[in-house]
Amino acid sequence: MHVTQADQGGHGYPRPLLQREAWTSLNGPWEFALDRDGVWTLPAQVEWNRTIEVPFAPETERSGVHDTGFHLACWYRRRFTFPVGGGPNRVLLHFGAVDHSAVVWVDNRRVGSHEGGYTPFSFDITDACKPGLEHEVVVWAVDDPHDLEKPRGKQDWELEPHIIWYPRTSGIWQTVWLEEVPPTRIARLRFTPSLKRWEIALYAGIDGPVTEGLRLRACLTTVHGTIADDTYAVLGGDLHRRITLSDPGVDDSRNALLWSPASPTLIDVTLELQDATGRVLDRVRSYTALREVSVQGDRVLLNGRVVLLRFVLDQGYWPGTGLTPPDDDAVRRDVELARAMGFNGVRKHQKVEDPRYLHWADRLGLLVWEEMPSAYRFTARSVRRLTREWEEVILRDYSHPCIMAWVPFNESWGVPNLPNSAAERHYVQALYHLTKTLDPTRPVVGNDGWESVATDLIGVHDYDADPARIARRYYTTEVRVRLFQHERPGGRRLTLTEPSKVEHPIVLSEFGGIALERGETWGYSTVHGPDDLRERYTELLHVVQGLELLAGFCYTQFADTYQEANGLLDVERRPKFPLEAIAGATLGVREPRPGGSTQVPASPDGRAMMPDAPPFPALFGRAATVTAAAPGRVNLIGDHTDYNGGYVLPTILPQEARVELALRPDRRIEAWSTEEPEARPRGFELGDATPPGGWLDYVHGVTRALEAGGMVLGGADLRVSTEIPPGAGLASSAALEVALLRAFRAAFALALDDLALALLAHRAEVEFVGVPVGVMDQMAASLGRVGSALFVDTRTLAFEWVPLPGDLLLLLIHSGIRHRNASGGYRARREECREACHLLGVSALRDLEGATDLPARLRTLPAPLDRRVRHVLNENQRVLAAVSALRRGDLAALGELFHASHESLRREFEVSIPETDLLVELARTECTVFGARLTGGGFGGSVVMAATGDTAPVALRIAREYHRQAGRTPTILLPPLPAQDLGARLHTEEAYRR
Missing domain, CATH: 3.30.230.10 (Ribosomal Protein S5; domain 2)
Known part of the structure; x- marks a missing residue:
């Protein structure tokens, strides 16, 4: 048997979620014939007159055929050497994808057929193969170029690509391969993580005879060692088990296991099928991850924390090879480039991507929206075809940690009369609910772009080239109803439900589309050169990231694709302006501007002076x-x-x-x-x-x-x-x-x-x-x-940097009263929180977030524990609101959050003292200070103030009045004041009188 880990052409293992040690690639040269009119129906009729390089479609240069004309069918034939028979093992013939339908013969015997151009299929060819080593496989692929009732995505129905549609993809376009398997084998896997229960649900589908004493061993490991090693009895063809992981509680290793783009931790899985004696019948490798995607109010959460979706739209085409990646290195490079440009996810547009892409997104850390390629007519036949293939897509990719959302429809393609057709609306709703049935763990976007009728997220496509209009349209949650009632990006209603009832997160899932003016190209708007593109992209991204209404965005697009030249990269994946500048704009890092510093240096080197001390x-x-x-x-x-x-x-x-x-x-x-x-x-x-x-x-x-x-x-x-x-x-x-x-x-x-x-x-x-x-x-x-x-x-220990607005200045004044965390009130507050957790039956107070019976549960707590819990839960929400306020530069909102936080620390958590309360009250009298609060553990310490303008005189006024009323000498830490020692010495009263 031929054993390989990378096939001819370097396309990599074609089924990354269920791997065996041995496999044989059939990629490479095949005999080939085009049947433009669909005359042939049997292999014996075919006139074999060409050669094609599989897995590249005949429309591509790399295939060696490069025929972009209309043809109804194409035929493939290959002879291969493989030992079949002489033992109990079976031989499977696998196809990654054949567009659109395929009939397969092996050694002149028909072994099966499949319809659907984006999903894998396989046949057991053991009984079809003649005795010996030499065998022949023939594939008949039918793909009517004018058929608009099948899922076809961006494949053009016109002879030449136009606007946003591209050349067709016919026949085999993903890896073809052989696999020898035992008669009883692991055939299907599915993993479902649960952070709440700290477990992974395992489904294993077993093919072949199930004998008495059959067992499945599951071993889960990370770089730190084994985290589970369990054995289960196999009583039938479907095994469902929950693998409970050892929960280290608050220990750091719990957080280290979570998967995110910032920390894509994978859990390696080895599965062994054993007979009653312990003999291993089958062994496969896979992987999974602890990862949870959810929606809470108008925000998207990853592992229980708010995540801003920074996505880029990716058409998934490569120069010279079309939908098929040139090799596995090219796939990995695309994932790396998306991350290098600052994006934490991609929206795979109108394509079910090669599993190798999802594999690298899992490994390197990149979220993926998976979208079904559209059909373009609404008929009973198109409904049956798309529904069947969509179900296959979900089953294929369910266990990839990178996938965070499913999208069955885009811009009402295939349901063109959605606002007026009850049948079309029922169809979209049915696919939404079918998807939620097959996978209740991920958000579903029923129809991305507009005319939403069933969804967990509202996707909006808006190619307005004016950043000011974009800002006005989405700047705050208060414009939500107006947006749905009156604004119509693309000329379409955004939702077909009552606008006042729409509370889902809103994602600007298509915008930008800026193209360089280069010959016969197309874009939603154009600029004259790389510097103009850089300026426009930076300005647009700066505006979009500050819009409170949005839970995320998806820029159009990743790379130029044929005539659509609005990529951040050109068709060869070269950046149109420096990669670092793209990343900076994507992440919201603004280029320095004069006077933009948020802090005033105390000395020429920008530091406060150190106390005098021996060197x-x-x-x-x-x-x-x-x-x-x-x-x-x-x-x-x-x-x-x-x-x-x-x-x-x-x-x-x-x-x-x-x-x-x-x-x-x-x-x-x-x-x-x-x-x-x-x-x-x-x-x-x-x-x-x-x-x-x-x-x-x-x-x-x-x-x-x-x-x-x-x-x-x-x-x-x-x-x-x-x-x-x-x-x-x-x-x-x-x-x-x-x-x-x-x-x-x-x-x-x-x-x-x-x-x-x-x-x-x-x-x-x-x-x-x-x-x-x-x-x-x-x-x-x-x-x-x-x-x-x-x-x-x-x-989770997940973190991100949130740029501070350039006009935000911080004042920081120490009350002159020192606190100690190791004893006293701070320790008592921690014990009170621990006691509240014990009484409420939770491991941490944050576990109470979202509890519908929270008021009733709080009433069971003795005072002051109920107040402690209220502070913690409300303070968490204030932090999230503060992040949003910083991102949109809303200093007034930030100030109100400061004041609310201080009141909670004073009344609910009771850690403020009269001196820090006085500093907050004095700050409220200054018109340029819009918020102040105690910062730190309390029982003394400092007060932080959010301000604008010239803060030095303000700080001195507050300090002088504090000294007069409290009789204590404060220390001004921000802004650092020239000629003042800010390390250990207190300002003298004379300093306040000057």
Whole structure:
């Protein structure tokens, strides 16, 4: 038997979700004949006069035929060598796809037929094969070029491609291959993950005789090891089991298993069919993932957190090969390019893509909308054909983690009289409900573009070239009803249901379509050159990403396709302007503008001044060899949510903690800190479990966490300094931990990425220092970026950077009252949340989101636990709203969220004190400050204010009045003021009088 892992032409394993070790590709040269008028019906009638390169369609250059004319049928013949007979095994002949219908003969015996140009089929040819090694296969493919009742997608019915339709694809266009299988075998697989139950539902279809004692073993592994290894009795041809995974609870490994574009973690699956003696009859490999797509209100959620869909429309054609990818490298490259341009997903348009594309999207992390190619007439025959093939599509691709939505119809193609035809509306509704029946785990877009009658998402196609009109049309949720009642992009009604009842997420699923003026090409609008395209794309994307009404967008399109030249890439996949600039615009990173900084530097190098302190050589008699730093953070919103599995939104500060290091020949750590500027260095031996006390506990905790994680350290001298006032609620301890870990990473070549470093810092503080903090501070210090907020889902550890609007300026004033997280009220609040979880029967308060009986459940809690729960749940929603406000630049909305958050911290969570309340009230008197709130754990600390304009005089006025009323001397941390020491010294009263 011929064993191969990459066939001729390098197209890769054709069935990635169910793989066996051995397979034989039949790609390559076949005998070929065109039958333009459909005269032949039997192989004996065919005049074999040409050769074709399979799997490329005869219309393509790569096929060697390159005949783009009309023809009703085409014939294929190939002789192959394969051992058949002489044992119990069976031989299967597989076709990835043949457009549109196929009849197959093997050794002059008809083995079967299939209709549907986009789905796979196979035949057991064992009994058809004659004895011996030499065999012959013949394929008759019928594909009427004028048939508009079949699903055909973008395949043109005119002789030459026009507008947005492309050359036809006839006959074989995906891999043909052989497979030897045992008589009893695993034939079908389906995986359904559940994050709520922390399990994966397995369906295995067994073909062949089921004997007594038959068992199926399922082994699930990740890079970290085996997570499940179970064996089940097989009692019939269909086996359904739930594979329960070991739930590590709040441990970081739970989040590490979740699949997302940012972290496409796959779970490898090995399945063995065993007889009663334990002998392995069949073994296959597959993969799955823990991933959940859902809709909540007007937003799309991935793994329980809001995700902005940044999609690009992809027609799925390649130059010279049409619908068929040139090879597996080309498929992978397309996925990589989409990601490199900043997109987190693709809308595969009017094509059921090759499974290899979905495989690479699974592996590399790219969401996919799967769309059924349209028929263009509404008849009983077209309904039967499309419905049957759509069901096959869903069954083929159900288990791919990358697929996030199903789309049976596009722009009412195939249902042209949808507004006026009850039968057509019933058809769309029926396919919507059929899809939800076959797969209730994903959203379904019943009819993308307009005229929606049954859907989970509203897809809108709008090629308006004026960004200002786009902004007015979609800028806020308040225009929703007006949009559905009066606006008609494309001249069509967006929904055929009552507009006031439409509450689904809205996705701008086609827009842009900007083409370069290059000869005989077509686009929805045109520009003159690459610089113009860059400017238009950047402007359009900036507007679209700030529109509150939208849950996502899909730009048209990925690459030029034949005459449709509106791609971001040309037909050869070359970017039309720099890839980095495309990605920046896609991700909403605006190019720097004069005066656009969100912070005012305190000194010429943009940093606050460090406290006076002896340099490293004066302390240790030699120079440091490693220097590392990490910033403090101010949490814009989302306090006391991180240890409850919620959302947070911090941004980093210009103030830093800094560590200088030199290696020692022993295993001792000697350290000095600006916390004790008059003291001599002190230390401890590595491995000593006794905390040394004070600030040195954090150094000790970091080394203990590193060693507990299997990292090898040596001795070191350390100089620690900080610009961040301890106890100000600005994550001074997290900045120190991250700076220490960065220094150790550099000094001892430790394999730690920034996320792993943040988690290790968190472990150091919680387990070894004994401070019960959430993970926000360490993630902000390790992953934060200047000019952006870090939006973190602390349950999944998924994160993204949210650019801060250029006119948003932050004021940050420390009350002068230091808090301590390791004791007192903060610890008590954590215990109260833990007790509430126990009484409500949930593992984290966030589990209560969406509970319909929440008010009744809260009434069962004793005071003050009910108030604690209300704060956490409402604060999570405020974080999501703040992210939306930042994206659309709505500073007024952000300010209202600040005020609401502070009131909740004061009344519901009871962590504010009179001094921080006073700072908030003073901020409310300033007309350029539109929001203020306590930030951090509370019981002291700082107040953050959102403002615009010249903030320095405002900060001084607030500080002066605070000093007068409270009798305490505050510290202004933002904006950094020239000639002021912002690290440890407090401003004097004279500073406020100047």
